Amino acid sequence: METKDVIITVDGKHLDRIEQVADDLRKSGFIVKDVHKIIGIITGKVTTTMRPKIANIDGIVTVEEKQNAKVPPPDSEIQ
Amino acid sequence: MNPLIGDVNKNVYTGRYIVTFRQDAIQDGMRLLNNLTGVKNIPTTSDFIEGNWNIDQVKSAKGAVYEKLGVAVIEADEQQMMQLQMANEDEKTSIIAYEPELMMHAIEDLNPIELNNGNDANIPLSYIKGCRDEIDSLYQRLVSGDLNISTTDQQVMEVYEDTSMETWGLQATNVNNSQYSGRGIRVAVLDTGFDFSHPDFRGRRIESQSFVSGETVQDVHGHGTHCIGTACGARSNTGQRYGVAYESEIYVGKVLGNSGNGDDMGVLAGIEWALSNNCHIISMSLGPAVPICTTTIAYEQVGQRALQQGGLIIAAAGNTANRGRGNFSCVGRPANSKSIMAVAALNNRLQAASFSPRSGNNEGGEIDIAAPGVRIFSSWTLPNRYKIIDGTSMATPHVSGIAALFAEAYQARGYQLWQLLSSNARRLSLPNLDVGAGIVQAP
Structure with missing residues (x-):
């Protein structure tokens, strides 16, 4: 089944309970990669079918797809 | 009187x-x-x-x-x-x-358009205001050099050059006259890592962490070493100064691999790590290769939470414009979050660099400040040791280093630091869409 890397923003009220939010996500089939307590972000993988379900978990502001970041090759004049 | x-x-x-x-x-x-x-x-x-x-x-x-x-x-x-x-x-x-x-008054239009009695054509006021705005815009573009029409009324052009003493970027930002060095201030640079064997950084306190699986922090690309050189470096082997906050504490977060590639996962992990280490400034010369103008809720929240904790995130606007062809592109993510300071690049005549994008229409997609970003000399991985390159990536560490100087000088953090950078920037005769508050200036 197709999975996507996503970034989950946790709301301010749930910052001190972010581990609980992560547990709730795991129970819904979400594969947690990192739980960032300070910035209130949980990253991980989710299947396309499960995605609408996790968006409704208490404490979650939004689920956004991961983007890549990059810099040009070393020999490029514009970096 | x-x-x-x-x-x-x-x-x-x-x-x-x-x-x-x-x-x-x-x-x-x-x-x-x-x-x-x-x-x-x-x-x-x-x-x-x-x-x-x-x-x-x-x-x-x-x-x-x-x-x-x-x-x-x-x-x-x-x-x-x-x-x-x-x-x-x-x-x-x-x-x-x-x-x-x-006495204070509500601010009004100081140049109200007064229609005389000869307005027989019954032209709507909004139309005339639109015309005025267009002429203002044309004037700005002429002055900024976007339109290639010679005028005899142009201001005398400022030009900066590298000298044996310091790079042009440090001169244009007044870093060379600053008494501050960033001492006691923690600057995190999230990039391709750092070349730990570089002789210019001997004796410096450097903390580091790799967020790229299977790769050490050691920089193989060069980009990270260049950015750290501008933000936190000192002098070259010939004595030329190229770094801003030369006594700051360097935090190297490797979030881009040796190929120059990375993703949001690594960048976010790097920000979390920097904040958990109480870094005051987080410098990010990175973004997607293609312009992505849409903002993300995640980065907006992250920027706000960083500010609340006394950390200021400064990011490159991207190199996606091609001004010569009339393509102004947009400020890319993550710089296009309101709570993250977006940096544009200037050349040594203090004109917007051809690749430096313009503020977009989306909220947060504004250029906040500008800094030197064309022909920037800084450290590079050995054996090259130094390299001169262009990019909003090179402008960003100028702002980050100068933020460290303000943090040291005023003990300012987070929003206060942002305010100090903006209010002390030198205004330029360019559209603020291109340069925000102007060129960053050291305290």
């Missing part, structure tokens, strides 16, 4: 005076005021419960002391103010300034 003792124009001045105290001498200053002017029993802001100002009491007491601001507003006549001025000239202590209080 001294406005303190001149005619008080009732349409301009209120008749009261604003007295600014030295921050650590408010009590002394108030005593001086009492003794000389006879103005007594002035309520201070601490007399009132927060948000519960009693303006009648302030008026009947003929003034108020704003303790947190170190300012008092008092009602006094010119005679009293003159005595105060003379007394303070002797002591030169507790009072920094006294100025007449001004």
Whole structure:
């Protein structure tokens, strides 16, 4: 089944309970990669079918797809 | 004419005076005021419960002391103010300034368009305002060089060049005249890592962490070493200074692999790591290769949470424009979050670099500030040791290093630091869409 890397923003009220939010996500089939307590972000993988379900978990502001970041090759004049 | 003792124009001045105290001498200053002017029993802001100002009491007491601001507003006549001025000239202590209080008005259009009676064509005002805006815009583009039309009225062009003493970027940002070095300030650079064998950084305190699986922090690409050189470096082997905050503590977060590629997962992990290490400034010269103008809720929240914790995230606007072809692109993510400072690149004539994007229409998609980003000399991985390159990636560490100088100079953090960078930036004769507050200036 197709999975996507996503970034989950946790709301301010749930910052001190972010581990609980992560547990709730795991129970819904979400594969947690990192739980960032300070910035209130949980990253991980989710299947396309499960995605609408996790968006409704208490404490979650939004689920956004991961983007890549990059810099040009070393020999490029514009970096 | 001294406005303190001149005619008080009732349409301009209120008749009261604003007295600014030295921050650590408010009590002394108030005593001086009492003794000389006879103005007594002035309520201070601490007399009132927060948000519960009693303006009648302030008026009947003929003034108020704003303790947190170190300012008092008092009602006094010119005679009293003159005595105060003379007394303070002797002591030169507790009072920094006294100025007449001004009347305040809602700001209106200072150049209203007045239609004369000859408006037979019945042209709507909105149309005429639109025309005016277009002419203003044309004028701006002419002045900024976006339109290649020669004018005899152009300002004398400023040009900076690298010298044996320092790079042009440090001159244009006044870093070379700053007494600050970023001492005690933690600067995190999230990039391709750092070349730990670089001789220019011997003896520096460097903390590091890799967020790229299977790769150490050691920089193989060069980009990270270049950015760290500008933000936190010092001098080259020939003695030329190229780095800004040369006594700052360097935090290297490797979030881009040796190929130059990475993703949000690594970037977010790097920000979390930097904040958990109490970094004051987080410099990110990265973004997607193609312009992604849409903002993300995640980065907006992250930027806000960083600011609340005393961390300022500064990010490159991207190199996606091609101004020569009329393509101004947009500020890319993550710089296009309101809570993240977006940096544009300038060349050594203080013109927007051809690749430097313009503010977009989306909220947060604004250029906030500009810095040198064309032909920037800085450290590179060995054996090259140094390299001259272009990019908003190179402009960003100028701002980050200068943020460290402000953090040291004013003990400012988070939002305060942002404010200091913006308010001290030097305004340029360019659209703010391109350069935000102007070119960053060191304290």
